[in-house]
Amino acid sequence: MSQLDILDVPAKVISVDRREGDAFRAILYAPEIASRAKPMQFINVRVQESLDPLLRRPFSLSDVNPHVGTIEITWMVVGRGTKMMTQWKPNQTVHVLGPLGNGVGPDFLENKRKLILLAGGTGFAPIQLLGVRAREKGVDTILIYGAKSRHLLMNTDRLKEVGCKICTCTEDGSYGSKGLVTDMAELQLELIAEEKIDPENLVALGCGPTPMLAAIKNLFADTNIPLYISLESKMACGYGLCQGCAVRAVDPQRGYYRVCTDGPVFLAKDVELESE
Amino acid sequence: MDLSVDVGGFVVKNPVIAASGVLGYGEEYARVGNIDWFGAVTVKGTTLRPRHGNCPPRIWETPSGLLNSIGLQNPGVDEVITHYLPQLAQFDVPIIVNISGETYEEFQEIAKKLADCPHVTALEVNVSCPNVESGGMAFGTDPGSCYRATRAVRRNWPGPLIVKLTPNVTNISEMAKAAVDAGATCVSLINTLLGMAIDIQNKRPALGNIKGGLSGPAVKPVAVRCVWEVFQSVSVPVIGMGGVFSWEDALEFIMAGASAVALGTAVLVDPYAPKKIVDGIQSYCESNGIDSMSSIVGIAQV
Numbered sequence: 001m002s003q004l005d006i007l008d009v010p011a012k013v014i015s016v017d018r019r020e021g022d023a024f025r026a027i028l029y030a031p032e033i034a035s036r037a038k039p040m041q042f043i044n045v046r047v048q049e050s051l052d053p054l055l056r057r058p059f060s061l062s063d064v065n066p067h068v069g070t071i072e073i074t075w076m077v078v079g080r081g082t083k084m085m086t087q088w089k090p091n092q093t094v095h096v097l098g099p100l101g102n103g104v105g106p107d108f109l110e111n112k113r114k115l116i117l118l119a120g121g122t123g124f125a126p127i128q129l130l131g132v133r134a135r136e137k138g139v140d141t142i143l144i145y146g147a148k149s150r151h152l153l154m155n156t157d158r159l160k161e162v163g164c165k166i167c168t169c170t171e172d173g174s175y176g177s178k179g180l181v182t183d184m185a186e187l188q189l190e191l192i193a194e195e196k197i198d199p200e201n202l203v204a205l206g207c208g209p210t211p212m213l214a215a216i217k218n219l220f221a222d223t224n225i226p227l228y229i230s231l232e233s234k235m236a237c238g239y240g241l242c243q244g245c246a247v248r249a250v251d252p253q254r255g256y257y258r259v260c261t262d263g264p265v266f267l268a269k270d271v272e273l274e275s276e
Numbered sequence: 277m278d279l280s281v282d283v284g285g286f287v288v289k290n291p292v293i294a295a296s297g298v299l300g301y302g303e304e305y306a307r308v309g310n311i312d313w314f315g316a317v318t319v320k321g322t323t324l325r326p327r328h329g330n331c332p333p334r335i336w337e338t339p340s341g342l343l344n345s346i347g348l349q350n351p352g353v354d355e356v357i358t359h360y361l362p363q364l365a366q367f368d369v370p371i372i373v374n375i376s377g378e379t380y381e382e383f384q385e386i387a388k389k390l391a392d393c394p395h396v397t398a399l400e401v402n403v404s405c406p407n408v409e410s411g412g413m414a415f416g417t418d419p420g421s422c423y424r425a426t427r428a429v430r431r432n433w434p435g436p437l438i439v440k441l442t443p444n445v446t447n448i449s450e451m452a453k454a455a456v457d458a459g460a461t462c463v464s465l466i467n468t469l470l471g472m473a474i475d476i477q478n479k480r481p482a483l484g485n486i487k488g489g490l491s492g493p494a495v496k497p498v499a500v501r502c503v504w505e506v507f508q509s510v511s512v513p514v515i516g517m518g519g520v521f522s523w524e525d526a527l528e529f530i531m532a533g534a535s536a537v538a539l540g541t542a543v544l545v546d547p548y549a550p551k552k553i554v555d556g557i558q559s560y561c562e563s564n565g566i567d568s569m570s571s572i573v574g575i576a577q578v
Contacts, residue, residue, distance in 0.1 A: 006308045006521035008547055046545070051493045051521060052340045055545060097308070097547065236335050236342060237544040242297070242302035243346045255328030256349070261304065 006239055007032050011096040014070060016088045019150035020077045023122075024086050025062070031069030033098045037061055038105060039130040039207075040230050040265050043071065044238035047081045057081045058235045060126035060207075060264070063158070071096075074125040074154060099179065100238045101264045104130065104205070104228070109139050113201040114192065116225070117143045117164075119217050120181055121206025124154045126230060129209050135162035143167070144188060146181040146212075150174035181208065182215040189223060194219035199224035205265070206230070214273040227268040233259040248272040277561050279315075279554065281535050284462030284513045285436035286370055286397050288315030288536055290554045291569055292526065295540035296374035296400060296440070297346065298321055301360035302367060304545070311367040312549040315536060318372040319356065321363065321402050324382045326352035330407060331484035336473050340519075341542050343471055345407045345475040345485035348376055353386050361395040370397035372438065378411040380428040387432040397436065400448030401429050401460075403451075404442030404467035406489045414471075416442040419454035425557075426458035436517065436560050441465040441506070448502045450511035456510045463506060464515035464538065466499045493519040493543040500532050507533025507574050521549065523556020530569070531576035 011030035011236035019025050033043065045057040063072035075081045088094065109115065116133045119127040124145055134141045146169040147153045153175060156166050168176030169184050177184060192202070206216050207230040220227035240261035247257050250270055257263060257271065279290040296318040299305050311317060329349025336343040350356065356373070364371055373396050377383035383401065389445030390396050403425050415425040426439050439455035441448055443466040452463045468489025473482040481487075499518025507514055516534030520526050521542045529537045542549040566572055 003306055004308070008308070053337060054340050054342060054492055054541070055337050079574075095546075233337055234333060234337075236344075236541075239308055239547075241300050242335065242344070242544050243329060243349050244344060246329060246334055246349075248332075254325075256332075261547045 005036070006098065006100060008095055008097045009033060010056040010093040013088045013090055013092050013094060015090055016086065019074065020154055020155045023074055023154045024076070025072060025074045026085065026088060027070050027072050028094065028096060029069055030071050030096050032073050033096060034064050034066045034069050037064045037071065037099040038103035039133050040126050041099040041101045041103035042126070042238070042264065043073070043096045044100060044235065045073070047084045049095075053081045053084070055236050056238065057085070058100070058238050058260075060230070061099070062128045063132070064129060074122070076122050076152070097238060101260060102262070104265055108203065109137055111133055111201060112139055112203050114140045114142070116188070116192070116202065116204035117141065117257070118181055118185055118204065118206035118208070119143065119145045120212040121147045121152050122154065123208030123230070124156070127205070128158055131159045131164050132162055135164055142188060143164070144181055144184050146170060146179075146184065148172065149161040180215070181212055182219055185216055185219055186237055189219070204228065206268075210274050212252065213268070217268040217273060220268065228265050229268045229271070230264045231259045231266065231271070232264070235260055277558060277563075277567065279558060281573070282513060283515060283536050284438065287522065288370060290315040291530065291536035291557065292550050292554050293372070293515060293536055293538040294318055294550070295538035296402070298540045298543045300534070302364040309550070312369050313554060316370040316372055317364065317367075318374050318400055318423055319573065320350055321361070321376045321405060322350050322353050322356050322386065323348055323354055323376050324386055326350065326355065333482065333484050336482040336488070338471075338473060338490065339494060341490050341492040342518060342544070343473055343483060343488040343490050344468070345483045347407045347485060348405060352503045353389050357389060357393045361393060371395055372398045372400050374440065375384055375429070376400050376402040376405055376408070376411060377425070377428075380424050381430040382411075382417040383425050384432055384559040387429040391433050392555040395407040398438055399429060399433050399435070400438040400440050400464060401426055402440050404440050406442070406444065406468055406470045406487065407485060413442050413444060416451055417445050419450045421533035422451045423454040423458045426455045426460055428501055436461050438440040438462040438464050440467055442467045442468050443498055443502050443518075449505050452506045452510045460512060462513045462515060463510060464517065466495070466502050467507060467519045468496050469498060491518065493521055495519050496525060500528055503529055503534050504532045504577070507577065520553070521545075523553045526553050526557055527560060530573055533577060535569070535573050537555035
């Protein structure tokens with residue numbers, strides 16, 4: 001049994017700021033987590049020290065700086081917990097459990113020449129960290145990012161700075177191209193096909209709303225490019241105890257996976273998505 | 277100070293037990309905390325055959341509460357015996373296996389299999405799960421059925437026998453008496469309260485299985501009242517549970533009549549809860565001149 005690799009730490013809030021559109025960003029000082037976290041892992045945060053709201057809230061890490069000991073989460077307000085978090089003040093302490101979930105290890109980019117990232121809405125948050133890490137390794141990275149409307153897009157400057165190619169779209173056409181992530185992904189896949197890269201040297205990862213993930217799963221099913229998806233779910237514990245965050249497995253023998261510990265990153269072909 | 281207490285045929289080193297369903301088989305929790313912080317560990321509801329569990333969504337937060345409809349997801353008793361119990365037995369903590377049958381015969385068969393397993397200290401008969409179609413709570417809402425389910429287990433299980441009761445009844449004491457008459461050496465209560473919620477964004481029930489079980493601080497006063505009543509009506513030890521989040525909560529249950537408490541939802545929110553609660557009970561006892569747990573069990577009874 002692996003022992004004590006997940007910690008519940010009192011993390012100091014360094015800053016909370018409103019980003020572009022509806023997004024908020026908090027930087028927390030949690031060196032024990034920053035030194036362990038892999039891209040696409042998450043933390044389970046106690047919004048405040050009271051029994052209401054009762055449960056922690058899971059957030060993927062949008063950035064990690066092990067040198068200074070900080071972690072970053074980026075979110076939009078969807079309910080009471082996420083609203084309360086916008087009121088966090090610098091120097092206050094919040095309890096952070098992590099790092100949680102499988103994340104992606106160094107082998108994820110092994111032998112890869114190109115990484116295709118697909119993000120919808122707040123699904124961009126963990127994608128940002130993966131994109132940064134991929135660029136550090138010199139992997140050619142393209143981000144296809146969409147949302148319903150401009151105010152639901154997160155700031156992508158961090159990826160732009162590290163040399164990631166970015167294609168943005170909105171459903172209402174208020175920013176970037178008008179259309180869906182799938183439409184843009186289809187176009188980009190045609191361009192990538194022209195580059196004649198061996199599919200073994202390509203890898204794709206998507207994070208966003210379930211209908212988007214279902215659509216890109218269909219799209220990639222016609223290619224030989226491995227597609228991973230990172231799922232989101234309501235969770236209680238976040239580390240495998242409660243079985244609350246179940247997602248149906250394609251393999252009927254398997255029944256359900258737990259998003260928290262079997263995921264959040266899955267091979268798209270292994271999980272049943274609701275809108276399929 | 278010695279915090280040990282007898283819970284009906286076996287002694288726990290401290291009165292804080294992991295409730296069924298909250299610790300899996302130990303491997304996940306061992307990544308975060310120490311299993312031996314607990315006085316005993318209850319293994320998740322185990323059935324004769326594997327169960328994949330209910331359709332998601334399975335959890336929904338309510339004010340100071342948690343609705344769940346997991347649906348007894350487990351790999352089945354054979355796999356639990358061969359794979360999971362040996363792994364959990366590495367820790368120096370008594371193992372209680374919570375068992376759930378769809379029929380009396382199933383209860384009897386599961387008990388027989390576990391009686392041959394060296395790692396099991398006690399069985400907890402689940403006559404109170406609100407999240408399964410057959411069996412479950414149905415056994416625990418009628419004294420005759422509660423008696424028969426307990427009897428079926430007793431036939432094949434000679435050791436400590438706990439019956440876990442549901443609060444979804446008019447008179448929980450009747451169920452406790454039926455369980456004790458059938459051979460229970462301890463009763464544990466409460467299982468979750470049947471509840472539901474509507475997701476107004478989707479205009480549908482919040483849980484995939486529509487109804488679920490409510491746990492957490494929201495149910496604590498109901499649980500304390502049930503412990504109080506059951507303590508008066510049976511002579512076997514009571515394990516109290518339902519919203520125990522702090523050492524103060526634990527002492528409330530103990531003073532109402534519980535010999536020990538079990539933590540469920542609290543562990544999901546705070547993995548270090550068992551340690552904090554044990555330490556809190558310890559310092560309360562020391563500063564109040566209490567020298568044994570048994571001296572305060574039911575002390576508030578009037």
